[in-house]
Amino acid sequence: MLCGVEILCSVVAVFAGLAHALGKALMTICSPKFSTAAGVISPTAWGGAKKVHPVSVSTVTALVESEKQQQLASGNYKDAAPPPSPPVLVLPAFKKKGGSTDHQEQTAPATTKAARGRPPRLVIPAAPVVVARPGGVDPFGGRETDxxxxxxxxxxxxCLASRRGVRxxxxxxxxxxxxxxIEGGSQLAFYGVYDGHGxxxxxxxxxxxxxxxxxxxASTMSRHQAGSSSPSQQRREEEDDVTAAIRAAYLTTxxxxxxxxxxxxxCAATAxxxxxxxxxxxxxxxxxxxxSRGGVATALTSDQTPGRDDERLRIESSGGYVSCGGSGVWRVQDSLAVSRAFGDAGVKQWVTCEPETTRLRLxxxxxxxxxxxxxGLWxxxxxxxxxxxxxxxxxxxxxxxxLVAMARSRGSRDDITVMVVDLQRFLPV
Structure with missing residues (x-):
């Protein structure tokens, strides 16, 4: 008999737990009639005692079905409606001794009083990184400023003037x-302008x-010519030797x-x-x-480019080729726009550094x-x-x-270097 009573008590406890769980679920329904009929705490009763009414499964089912029918009649019911948010129970406010009001929210997890009293985190925005480009040079390898x-x-x-291009x-x-x-009281003067690439x-x-x-x-050559037979013969030999010395100096460099x-x-032009x-x-x-003193211009050099017939023949006879692209620029091996230069190891077989030299008496x-x-000027x-x-x-x-300003005003975007030499000071006395 006692065993039967214990089983009955267990069954009653199970049903009581189920009823309690269903009651908590009904807290998501905002209608006042649900809160009183289902046995939850009435929102209007925060100031008094918390009265709980008994609840049964049949009562809960009837109330839910009634609410569903009302939503169907009004067109607000959706079968695929998302599940309700977890319920939040807000307790009544109470006064502290200092007159302030403290609200506690029963959430999961609860917020500690120390966390509530901490000021919000101060976020300081990072300053933008500014990279200086001295002289217009980009340290990261990108295009340089103008x-x-x-x-x-x-x-x-x-005198000389030089200006960097924009590219x-x-x-x-x-x-x-x-x-x-040099020996014998002679003097040498040398001037050069150079244009690099790569x-x-x-x-x-x-x-x-x-x-x-x-x-x-040139100085070494002059010493070797000291024992020549006659002045005229010495001059002819020296002219040939100076040209040969310049050629040797170019090739050595x-x-x-x-x-x-x-x-x-x-590239180079020297005097x-x-x-x-x-x-x-x-x-x-x-x-x-x-x-000239009369203002006549005379070119003492000829541009050495693959477009020159003699340069094209020289390159082709050495096994290379020249081509002209859509821009109208002739190139060696589809690469270099000049046919003679210092360096350029990749095309050295065809791009010689042997200079062309012009000599004249001042x-x-x-x-x-x-x-x-x-x-850049020419x-x-x-x-x-x-x-x-x-x-x-x-x-x-x-x-x-x-002259630099003139070339730039006409649209030259290349580097420009100009040197003017006064030749009158070198006239023989």
Whole structure:
């Protein structure tokens, strides 16, 4: 008998637990009649006792079905409606001694009093990273800013101006050697303008080495000519030997650069003055133009490009080829736009560094000044225009700077370097 009573009590306890769970679920229904009929705490009774009414399964089922029928009649019932949010029970506010009101929310998990009293987290926005680009150079390898770097030099008997282009870092260079004494009381003077490509390595090397090698070779040649038989024969032999010395200096400089296994190349236009003789040499498309006292322009060099018939034949006879793309520019092996240059190891088999040299005797009328410049000038300014600008320039101004400005105003975006040499000071007395 006692065992039967225990079983009955267990069954009653199970049903009581089920009724309690169903009662908590009904808290999601906002209708006041549900809150009182289902046996939950009435929202209007926060100030008094919490009265709980008995509940049964049949009562809950009837109430839910009644609410469903009302929603169907009003068109608000949806079979696929999302499940209700978990119930939140809000307890009545109570006064603290200080007069303030404290609300506690029975949520899962509950928030501690210390967390509620902590101020909100302060978020400081990160400042933008600003990268300076000194001189317009991008340290990350991207395209550089359009900031031109200008150089202006006024030396004894010459002047120079140079301006960086807008497409890349400055790749032009220049060099000069003046008042170099050799045996016999003679003096040598050397001037050069260089135009690099594929980086600054080649142009920096050539600017540093070529002038020294040319002057050293010419000085050595002069010592060897001291025992010649007659002055006229000595002059003819010396002319040939100076040209050969310049050629050897060019090839030596090229060989020294190639031995470093560094990429890139450089064009050059140089002038060597010795004992009243002018020797002008070039590789590539740097150019030298002579200005006479009467204002006549005479080109002393010829641009060495694959478009020249003799250069194309030389390259093709060596097993290479030249081509002209849609831009109208002739190139060696679809690559280089000049046919002679320092460096350029990848096409050295066809792109020689052997210079073409022009020699002339300095005279008062025919040899007034010499203009040496990179192709950044010559692509926009003609030989005669350059001579006219120099002849018209006032003595106090730098004609090189005016020529640079002229080329840039006409749309030259390349590096521009211009050097003007006063030849009158080298006239034989």
């Amino acid at each position: 900031v031109a770097t200008e150089t202006e030099v006024k030396g004894e008997g010459f 890349h870092a400055m790749e032009d260079g220049y060099g000069f050697i003046t008042h170099h004494n 980086g600054r390595a080649a142009v920096d090397f050539v600017a540093d080495k070529l002038g020294k090698n040319v002057v050293a070779a 090229d060989s020294e650069f190639l031995s470093q296994s560094v990429r890139g190349g450089a 060597l003055v010795k004992d009243g003789e002018l020797y002008v040499s070039n590789v590539g498309d740097c150019r030298a133009v002579l200005g 005279t008062a009328d025919d040899c007034y000044f010499l203009v040496l410049a990179s192709d 692509c926009k300014v003609s030989n005669q225009e350059a001579v006219d600008a120099v002849a018209a320039a006032a003595a106090s101004t730098n004609p090189c700077k005016e």
